[in-house]
Amino acid sequence: MAAKPRPKSDAPDASDRVSRIREGVTAAILEHRLLPGTKLGEDEIGEIYGASRTLVRTALQQLAHEGIVNIEKNRGAFVARPTPADAREVFEARRLIEPTIVDHACEAASPDWLERLQQHLAEEREAERRGDARTSVRLSGEFHRLIAEMSGHSIYLGFLKELIARSSLIILLYRRHDTPACGTDHHAGIVAAIRKRDREAARAQMLSHLDEIEAELFLKDPVADELRLADVLGV
Amino acid sequence: MAAKPRPKSDAPDASDRVSRIREGVTAAILEHRLLPGTKLGEDEIGEIYGASRTLVRTALQQLAHEGIVNIEKNRGAFVARPTPADAREVFEARRLIEPTIVDHACEAASPDWLERLQQHLAEEREAERRGDARTSVRLSGEFHRLIAEMSGHSIYLGFLKELIARSSLIILLYRRHDTPACGTDHHAGIVAAIRKRDREAARAQMLSHLDEIEAELFLKDPVADELRLADVLGV
DNA sequence: ACAGGCGAAACTTTATACAATCCTAGCCCA
């Protein structure tokens, strides 16, 4: 008997190899193990995952479309390096979309979902407690994705996945000081609002949560690297 | 002397072949020449554009990511067939995003941009006048994209491109009767509001414009094809 | 006559080979 005659119609999380590569690289970027500007050689990645360049290339192209990888013609793929302007756009988009998402999530709140949220909060606290910064930053992003999944709105979910991934790079690049991953447990407050199905409170808390994250960023203006050099050596 | 020492860094509209394929197929879908469910064979397209299947495949994957093509494993690529649920999500997202976009556009309004908008309106009317439905429906979508470009917000622009393309398929599938492409020239009203830099009016007109488009749709419930068959033959 | 199954053709998927491009290092010459 074949392992999977036909999983459903399309694999939910896609067990195929290109997805494995994509998710592996994505996780590495979201956990801040791969830094912006890092070269992602096709042979290199292919060897790691035991895959041909064809598959690696497909995965990299998908990541490029999600905005966390830049592909430069004849040069290769690099981890994206969002500009301050990009950062402002990303957070403006999040401030627009996420309140609406959490609003929907309030309506979709079921005991099952609330349980998952609660468990997620526990994982976040656990990672925080033992000082595991990498897991912590990843879970912090996944919290937002979880709420988007909960809302049942697949388009918002797709948009938000992209925004979260970019946010992770932005926070890595522009955070002022090493403040804890996501402030003073705003997430718990958001979950509480969802539990009470208080849509207005949920929207408000999500918005202020995002504001707080962005407030921690220092979005100095562009300064292409050459210009910065001139600035430093200029006297 | 080489023809192009280095066009800039990346080609603006991408003169490379995969973009030509992508834009060709996109245009065909947006102009309702390719109908939902149509099989997009790799050989077939490759022969049309004189390209290898490698390039065609790349283009199709990009279109799949944009949501206007479905790729079924081992079966091939097909023009997407949005469900009524998809349609509701798309228009909800547009109602959320586009008022904000047009708001930004008001601030970005310059004589140059207003000129482009005016010219676009003229083209729309011209196509409408001579009954060129295909050009008409394409221009109607491009109007919204133009405003997004005007807003200068590249993330919103990316999101909206996707939403517009899907909208085109949705309108094709679910429009009640063949009402004129975009109602009674709401677009002109929106441009007028932008010209006056009246952000509130622009938002309101955009919103009612979208409402009107959606109101013309008949979003009957899911009915997967098998289920519909059972329904039809039930008795 | 019809149901079921075998087989071949067509297509997608993956891998590999070839071509083009870029980066680097070394050399030559002023």
Next chain:
DNA sequence: TGGGCTAGGATTGTATAAAGTTTCGCCTGT
């Protein structure tokens, strides 16, 4: 000694070939 130029290596872009899967037609048996 320093700058510019050229050759080699490395890496990406493209095409083609091999492998696997699905689909459709035909054929046989009942």
